[in-house]
Amino acid sequence: MASLYGRIVASSARRHVLSTSYRFASTKVTLADPLEHATGLEKRELLAKVAGNDNPFDAKVIKRGAGTRAAPNEIPSAFDARLVGCVCEEESTSITWMWLHKGEPKRCECGHWFNLVHKAPV
Structure with a gap:
């Protein structure tokens, strides 16, 4: 059965x-x-x-360069202002936040300079 x-x-x-x-x-x-x-x-x-831009909104981390007053770190933005975070020390667990405005280079607490540059919107 x-x-x-x-x-x-x-x-x-x-x-x-x-x-x-x-x-x-x-x-x-x-x-x-x-x-x-x-x-x-x-x-x-x-x-x-598809065109090859894997970061169309510039949301990825930008490695900081020399950041002097004469040659500041350029931060792209399609707007007149952008919130930027700076990790001042390599092993730091905190981020220093600041607003960047178009045409006004700004210095972080650690001494690095940042400048907002125009980027075409997506």
Whole structure:
């Protein structure tokens, strides 16, 4: 009896698998490209990434240079002001925040200078 039950389960499982794979073998399912469905700011972001700009909003960390008054660290922004954080010491766990305004270089507490430069918006 157990053998008969085992054969019935195995044959029904086999039929189900075969019918499922046979049914989908004739149709090819593809997912739509996200770029086709995106609109607005999301679409402009995806187009910038396709063009090779992996940081369209300049949200990644910018390594600080010499930062002298004559050659300040340039911070890109599409606006007239931007909030900037400076990690003054390499192993520091705190960030010094300051507002940068267009045309006004600003000095951090650690002595590094920063300047806001224009960048075209995304």
